[in-house]
Amino acid sequence: MATYTAPVEDLMFVMEHVIDAGETGIEPETLALILDEAGKMAAQVHLPANAVGDVTPPTLVDGQVRMPPGWHAMHQATADGGWIGTSQNPDFGGQGLPVLVNSAILEILCGANMAYGLSVALTEGAIETLENIASDDLKQRFIPNLISGAWSGTMNLTESQAGSNLAAVRTRAVPDGDHYRISGQKAFISFGDHDLCDNIIHLVVARIDGAPEGVKGISLFVVPKYLVNDDGTPGPRNEVIPISLEHKMGLHGSPTVALSYGDGQGAVGYLVGEENRGLEYMFIMMNRERHMCGVQAIGVAEMALQHATAYAHERVQGTPFGCPPGTPIVGHPDVSRMLMTMRAYVEATRALACRSAAMIDAGVANPEYQAESEFLTPIVKAWSTDVGFDVASLGMQVFGGLGYMEPTGAAQYLRDVRITSIYEGTNGIQANDLVFRKVLRDGGTTAFRVLDQIKQFMSSTASDTPLMYERGRLKLAVADAEMAINALINADNQEPRRAASAAVPFLHLMGIVLGGYYLVRSASIAQRMLDGNTGAPEFLEAKAATGRFYVDHVLCQSAGLGHTVMVSTQSDGMS
C-alpha cells in the first residue's frame, strides 16, 4: 500500500524563498498549517479511495452515474473541510485565498487522488467563470452551493466533430422567455454525471439560432442537472441525460460521459454574460484551467516519486558496486539516476507552477505580471504534463517487472497522468498558444522580459563562487532560448507554418530553461541558508544536489532543442 506525504516543505521553500511572489497576505506559519491540513486529508481520505476508483470505476445505470465505493464519504469530508473553492469569494462562502495557495492545495489533492482532484478543479473553474461573467442573480443561485460542495460544476465544450475546434460546435440554444432551450450532444465530459452531489451545474457552449458562423456565434449557458426551485433547492430533472460512459486508459475514477441535451422540449439553460461572447469568456477561464491541468500532473509525479523512492530503499536485488551486500537497489547508480531525474523534474515543474500561480494573483493589479502569467501558463500546462508522464514512467521502471503489475500502483500513475497532455487543449495547442499569442503577438517583449529575470539573477549572484558552474550552464541555455525566440520572430514574418513547426520543441526548450532557472536559484538560496545555518540541512543539501543534477541531465538538452527550433523555422513542414 502506497503512502503519500504532502510536499509541504518543498512548497513552503518555493513560496517563501524561490519565486519572489511578493506579499501573499498570509503568514508563512498559517500557510504551512493550511498545507499540512490539506496533506493530512489527502493522505487519510483521498489516497485510500484512489486505487478503489481505478479498479471499481463508476457505472451508468438507468440514466444515472453511480460513483465508486467510499467516494461519497470522501467528497463529504472534502466539502465539510472547506477544501472546495479555497480561492473563491468569501461573500459566497469561499476562503479568498490566493491562487498560489489554491494551486498548492490542488497539487496535494491530485497527488493522492487525481481523479477526484479533477472534480474539485472543475467545480472551481465553473465557480470562477460564473463569478467573472454571470449576473448577480445567477451567482446567488449557483455559487454558494458549488463552494459548499453540495453541487458540482462541469465544462461542456467538446462535441464529436468539435474537439480542439470550437468553431464546429452544433449544440443549439433557442430563446424561451427568461431562459433558453438547449439541445444537442456533448462528448467526453469529465464528471458530466455522478451521484456525489445533489445537483450538477453544467457550463455549456452552444449556438443561439441565427448566430454568426464559427467562433463568433458561440454563447455560454449554465444548465443545471436539476432545475432549481425558488427556494434554492433542486427541483425536477432537466433534460440532461448521460447516454454513455467512456472506457479510458486511466483516470477511471473520473466518469467521462456523453451528455444528451434536450431530448424533449429542450433543456432549460440560462445565458451567462452576453450572446455570442462564449469564446471570449472561455479564454478568460482558460489560463486558470490550464494552469490547474499542469498542477494535476505535478501532483501525480510527486506521488510516483515517493512511491518509487520508498521501494528503492527497501528492495534488495544484486549488490551495488562499492556497497555492502544487502544494500537496497537505490545503491545502484542507475536507480539513483532515475530517482534524481524524477525529483529534478518534479521540483522544477513545481517551482515554475508556483511562480505562474503567483503571477495570476499579482496580475490582477499589474499588466506585466498578467502577461507573465499568460506566457507561463501553456508552459506549465504542457511541459509539466509531458514531464509528469516521463516521471511516472521512470517510477514504473524503478519497480522493474513488479511495476508493470497493476496491484503495485505504479501503472495507475502512468495511466492517469497521460490524459493531462491531452485535455484542456492538447500540448500541441498549448505550444501554438505560446508561440502565436504569448511570444509573437507582443513581438517577444514578454518572453525576453522573463529571460531577463534569469540574467538579473546571474548578475546579482556573479560573485558567489559556489554554483559558478551551474550559472555558466544556465547562461548557455538562456542563449539557446534567446536564439529560438528570435528564430520564431523571423519565421513569423515569412510564414506562420514555420513558427508552428517549431512550437512544441520551443515550448520544451522554454520549460527546460525556466525549470533550470528555478532549480539553480533554489540551489543558490539553499547554499546561502546552509552557510547561514538556517533551515533543515538535509533538505537544503538535497536542493543543491538536485540543481546540479538538473543542469547536467536536463538543462543540457537546450542545445539540441535550440537547434531543432532554428532548423524547423526554416521550413514549413510541408515536405
Add this chain to the structure above:
Amino acid sequence: MATYTAPVEDLMFVMEHVIDAGETGIEPETLALILDEAGKMAAQVHLPANAVGDVTPPTLVDGQVRMPPGWHAMHQATADGGWIGTSQNPDFGGQGLPVLVNSAILEILCGANMAYGLSVALTEGAIETLENIASDDLKQRFIPNLISGAWSGTMNLTESQAGSNLAAVRTRAVPDGDHYRISGQKAFISFGDHDLCDNIIHLVVARIDGAPEGVKGISLFVVPKYLVNDDGTPGPRNEVIPISLEHKMGLHGSPTVALSYGDGQGAVGYLVGEENRGLEYMFIMMNRERHMCGVQAIGVAEMALQHATAYAHERVQGTPFGCPPGTPIVGHPDVSRMLMTMRAYVEATRALACRSAAMIDAGVANPEYQAESEFLTPIVKAWSTDVGFDVASLGMQVFGGLGYMEPTGAAQYLRDVRITSIYEGTNGIQANDLVFRKVLRDGGTTAFRVLDQIKQFMSSTASDTPLMYERGRLKLAVADAEMAINALINADNQEPRRAASAAVPFLHLMGIVLGGYYLVRSASIAQRMLDGNTGAPEFLEAKAATGRFYVDHVLCQSAGLGHTVMVSTQSDGMS
C-alpha cells in the same frame, strides 16, 4: 478498426541496400515473397485477435489457463503455415532461414499482435537453447514438436526474490535416476500456462543440492508440463501448476503466471548440458532473446505509426495554416512533426535491428561480426524499446482525446509496448551490459570499430553534394560518441560506479548516433537510386526526408547526452 500493412518495402530496402549484410543465401524475390506472406497472415489472422486478447484476457480455472476466443485458431494457422522456428534446424522441421529473416518475420507478427508474437519468440528461444546445449536425446524428444507448434516453450528464471539477480535463485533440483526432481516457485512466467498447445516445455533455472552459492551453482533443466511417453506423445501431468495469473498494465493476451514446481515428489526435470553451467548457457541465449525484445517494440511502434497516420489523414479539425478548409489534421505542422518523429524512430530502430540480426548470422563464422552483434544487442533491446514507447505515446497524442479512449486502440499499443523496456533484463541492465561487457572489456575496440564504419561511410561519400549537411551533423554526433567512450574508459580506471552512472545516457547516445548513421546512409542510397531512376520515387523521397528530419530532431540530442555522460563519469552518483 485498425488495419496493418507489413512494412515489407522498408524491410527489403534495409536488407538489400542499407545494412551491408553480405550474402544471406536467399534471392531478394524469395525474401519479399516470404515477408509478404507473413504480412498477409499478420493482417488477416493475428491483427483481429489482438484487441480480443486485450479485452478478453486469459483466465485461470482449476489449475489451467484458458486463452482468449480465437487464439487457438490463430495459433493453429501460425503453426500450419510454418511460421514457428523459421530460423531453426531443417533436420527438426525448421526452415533454416537466417536470423535476419526470422527477425523481420517477428517484427511483422508483433506489429499485428505482440502478445501472441511473444509466444513465438519464447518458443524459438527455447528451441535455440536446446539446439545449442542439450543432448541429442533431449533435442529429438522436444525440438520437432516445438517447431511444429504442437508444443510451446518458456523460460523460467525469475523468482520473487530473484528478479534481475539470478544469484538468489532458490528453486531446488535433486537427482533421481536419469532425471532430477525440481521444487520451488517461479514468478512472472510469460505463457507459463495456456491451452494453445498439447504440451509446454519449461526451461528452468534451479540449484542442485550441494551446488556452490551464487551464480556458479545454477543449472538448467527442461521440465515439461506433461511427461513425454516413450512414443513421444504427452503422458501424465508433471508437477508444474500455475497458481496465479498476473493483472498487468498491458499485454493482456499473454498469460503471465506464477508456477509452483514439485508440490508432491518434485517435478520431473532433465538436466540441459552440464551441472552448474546454467548462467553461462543463459548468456549464450541472451543476445538472441534481447534482440527479439527490441524487435517486438519496433513491431508495435510501426503499428502505432500506421494507426495514427491513417487517422491524421481522415480527421478534420480546424483549418491548418496555408491549407484549404476540410484539410485533415495531418496538415497541422505539429501533427506532421509527431508523425515524422514516429517514422524516424521506427525506421532508425528497424535498420539498426536488421544490422544487428545480420551480425548474429555473420558472427557464426567471424568473431569481429560476433563482437559487433554483441555490442549492438543491448542498444537494439533498450533503445528500440524506450523509443518504441515514445512512438506509441505520440500515436496516442495524434488522436487527441479519442486516443485516451480504449476502444480506439492507441492505448493498447502504449500499454503493451511498455513491458519491453522492463523484461529480458531492464534497460538499466542493458546499459550496464553495454558499458561493462561490450565497451570496457575490450578497451573500446569494438565500440570504436563500429564508429569507424560511420567514418568510412562519410569519407566514401565525401564528394556527394546532396546530404553534405546531414553528414556534417553526423560527424559532430560521432565526435560526441567518441568523447563519451573515452570518458567511460577513463572513468572505469578510477571507479566502476562512475561508468555505471553514465550507462543509460551512453546507451541512448549510441542508439541515436547509430540510428542517425543508418538513416543518413538510407537517405544517401535513396538519393542515388532517385538519380539513377531505380526504385519507387515516393518511397525514396520519403527516405531522404526522414533522414533530414531525424538529423534535426533526434541526432541533435547527441550533444546534450554527450555532456551528461562526460559529467556523470566524473562522479559516483553517491550524493
